[in-house]
Amino acid sequence: MTDSNGASPSRRSLLGWGGAGLALGAAAAGGAVAIARTDDDAATPAAGTAIPFHGPHQAGIATPVQDRLHFAAFDVTTEDRAAFAGLLRDWTEAARRMTAGRTVGEGAYGGLAEAPPDDTGEALGLQPSRLTLTIGFGPSLFTRFDLADRRPEALVDLPKFAGDNLDKARSGGDLCIQACADDPQVAVHAIRNLARIGFGKVVIRWSQLGFGKTSSTTPEGQTPRNLFGFKDGTRNIAGTETDRLKKFVWVGEKDGPAWMAGGSYLVARRIRMHIETWDRTSLQEQEDIFGRDKGEGAPVGRAKERDEPFLKAMKPDAHVRLAHPDANRGATILRRGYSFTDGTDGLGRLDAGLFFLAYQRDVREGFIPIQRNLAADALNEYIQHVGSALFAVPPGVRDQDDWWGRTLFSEEA
Numbered sequence: 001m002t003d004s005n006g007a008s009p010s011r012r013s014l015l016g017w018g019g020a021g022l023a024l025g026a027a028a029a030g031g032a033v034a035i036a037r038t039d040d041d042a043a044t045p046a047a048g049t050a051i052p053f054h055g056p057h058q059a060g061i062a063t064p065v066q067d068r069l070h071f072a073a074f075d076v077t078t079e080d081r082a083a084f085a086g087l088l089r090d091w092t093e094a095a096r097r098m099t100a101g102r103t104v105g106e107g108a109y110g111g112l113a114e115a116p117p118d119d120t121g122e123a124l125g126l127q128p129s130r131l132t133l134t135i136g137f138g139p140s141l142f143t144r145f146d147l148a149d150r151r152p153e154a155l156v157d158l159p160k161f162a163g164d165n166l167d168k169a170r171s172g173g174d175l176c177i178q179a180c181a182d183d184p185q186v187a188v189h190a191i192r193n194l195a196r197i198g199f200g201k202v203v204i205r206w207s208q209l210g211f212g213k214t215s216s217t218t219p220e221g222q223t224p225r226n227l228f229g230f231k232d233g234t235r236n237i238a239g240t241e242t243d244r245l246k247k248f249v250w251v252g253e254k255d256g257p258a259w260m261a262g263g264s265y266l267v268a269r270r271i272r273m274h275i276e277t278w279d280r281t282s283l284q285e286q287e288d289i290f291g292r293d294k295g296e297g298a299p300v301g302r303a304k305e306r307d308e309p310f311l312k313a314m315k316p317d318a319h320v321r322l323a324h325p326d327a328n329r330g331a332t333i334l335r336r337g338y339s340f341t342d343g344t345d346g347l348g349r350l351d352a353g354l355f356f357l358a359y360q361r362d363v364r365e366g367f368i369p370i371q372r373n374l375a376a377d378a379l380n381e382y383i384q385h386v387g388s389a390l391f392a393v394p395p396g397v398r399d400q401d402d403w404w405g406r407t408l409f410s411e412e413a
Contacts, residue, residue, distance in 0.1 A: 048127030048182075053099045055396040056262050057250060060134035061334065061359050062239040064218045066180040069210030069338040070187040071268065071355065072194075073138070073173025073389055078201040081145040085409045087201045091135070091194055092403035101128035104193050120196065122189050129183035133190055135404045136266050136391025141174040150408060152260055154251075154362045155392045158267070162375035163384060170270055170387035173205045178266075178357070180336075184209070206387070208270060210338025210355045217336065223297060223305065227273055227339050227352055228382070230290050231297035234305055237334040248332045248366070249359050259407035262395030264359045267333075267367045270340075270387030273353035278382045289378045291318030317378040328373050333358040333366045353383070363390060 051059050078084055094104045105118025142151035177194055181187040188209075195204055214226045215233030223231040237244045246252075253261045278286070287293050291300055291314040299309035299320060314321040325332050336359070341352040360366030374380070394405055 049130060050100050050128040051130050051132050053096050053133075053397060054399055054402075056398065057264070058132075058134045058393060058396045059099070060132035060178055060180050061249065061264055061336075061393070062217055062237075062245055063132050063180075064130075064239060065213045065216055065336050066130050066132070067182045067211070067213060068180065068184040068187050069213075069355065070179045070184070070191045070207065071176065071210065071357075072179075072191045072207040073176045073205045073268075074195075074198065074202040075205045076141065076144060076174045076202050079144070081409075083201060084145065085405070087198055088135075088405045088409070089403045090197055092397055094193060094197055095133040095190070095404070096397070096400075098123075098190050098193065099128060099131045099133060101126075101131075104197075120189065120192055122192075123186050126183055126186055129181040129186040131179065131181040131186050131190060133194075134178040134180075134266075134393060136176045136178070136393040137405070137408065138173045138175055138389060138391050140172060144174070147408070150257060150259065152257055152392055154255070154265055154364060155390065156364060156368075158363070158388060158390055159368065161371050161385065163380050164388070165384050165386055166388050167386050170206045172389055173391075175202070176266070176268070176389065176391050184211070208340060208355050208387075209342075210340050212339040214337045214339055214354055215335035217334070219306075226354055227275065228278055228286070228290075230286075230292060230294055231305060232337075233335055234292075234297060237332065244332070245334070248361055249334050251361055255361065259410065260392060260394060261407075264361065264393045265363050265366075266391045266393050267356070267358045267360070267363060268387075268389045268391070269356040269358075269385050271354040271356050272351070272384045272386045274382045274384075275350045275352055281382075288315050289319060289382075291315070291320035315378070317376050319374075319377050319379045322373050322377050323370060328370050331366055331369050333360045333370065359393070 051063055053059060076084060097104060103119040103124070108117045108119040108121030108124055111117060139151065139155050139157060142148055142155070177191060179187040179190040181190070191207065213224050215236045216224055217236065217239040219236070219238050223234050226232045237248060249264050251260045251263045251265075255261070283294065291309070292298060297305035298307060299314070300318070301310050301313040302308075309320060309324060311321045311324055311326060321327060335357065337354055337356040339352070340355050341350060343351055345351045358367055394407055397404060
């Protein structure tokens with residue numbers, strides 16, 4: 001990222017990003033950021049370019065899916081509502097700068113020698129890499145700051161699903177940040193700097209690195225494959241499908257509450273894949289389990305990947321058959337998950353799988369009925385859900401004076 005000494009707070013007045021009452025400079029964050037983002041940003045930009053930060057919806061949802069992920073869930077440690085709202089403003093300004101390829105504050109060097117730099121510096125010289133930063137608020141946040149009456153009805157506590165073996169240390173969180181980029185160092189830099197700004201007010205509860213996107217919002221491109229080797233996200237909602245996005249992803253003005261209009265709901269699930277068992281399974285059984293052939297990705301009995309599936313031609317417990325909207329009263333979600341490998345489990349097996357991310361207008365009509373229907377999925381023999389979280393993702397930051405969560409913290413707004 002390039003360094004910048006443009007209009008930004010003096011280091012002598014800074015000495016600790018995110019301090020209570022800190023007012024960050026309102027310098028424009030580059031031409032790309034000043035452009036309002038629309039749902040029509042489906043043609044994937046060049047990898048080094050910047051994704052516009054401002055818009056009616058947050059970037060990182062319908063945006064073309066980048067190659068890398070760093071996802072972090074945070075717990076709030078402050079009890080001061082004004083200080084937390086101030087942190088959200090500070091985070092917004094930092095996100096505005098980083099997504100434009102600029103350093104945080106006055107940068108990583110050249111400032112007051114007696115104070116820590118504003119930016120950690122590992123992204124110096126790197127391109128923006130299509131970095132997007134997306135924030136969400138978990139159910140537990142609404143037990144704080146007198147927010148109980150502002151908790152959306154759709155922000156439910158997810159029920160226990162068949163086969164769940166959830167690790168509390170990898171589940172939940174008061175809020176989350178999803179950092180997606182084509183360069184892993186850019187994504188990690190973003191989370192690191194937001195965590196640093198939040199010191200004393202928030203702490204990372206758990207995080208997940210991801211690679212190899214497993215779903216796409218640009219169907220004209222090649223469909224990604226998951227770690228089982230099968231194409232994933234063939235019929236995913238595209239960023240150009242404004243009608244489907246409006247119907248299935250964006251919260252409407254009449255859905256309630258008003259502060260969520262233009263937002264969405266995010267389900268994050270860490271799904272462990274039993275790689276070694278899968279790798280000893282015959283090709284025919286693998287294809288029967290998914291309901292698609294492994295090479296082309298065509299549904300059973302069809303020739304091409306995007307041919308309309310004939311569900312009755314698949315086995316009753318085939319994954320595609322059970323997950324298809326026709327088997328779930330039309331329930332549809334937007335997926336943008338990533339593969340992960342986190343070493344081994346101590347028994348010589350890879351700790352690998354899918355970090356599942358799904359956006360929807362209402363989880364009660366999206367993820368929950370679909371996941372319940374997947375209780376009979378033949379794929380369950382080879383996977384296990386080990387982490388889970390749900391977040392309310394507010395609308396986008398509309399202009400230079402707006403900030404993450406302003407619609408929720410209306411008194412401070």
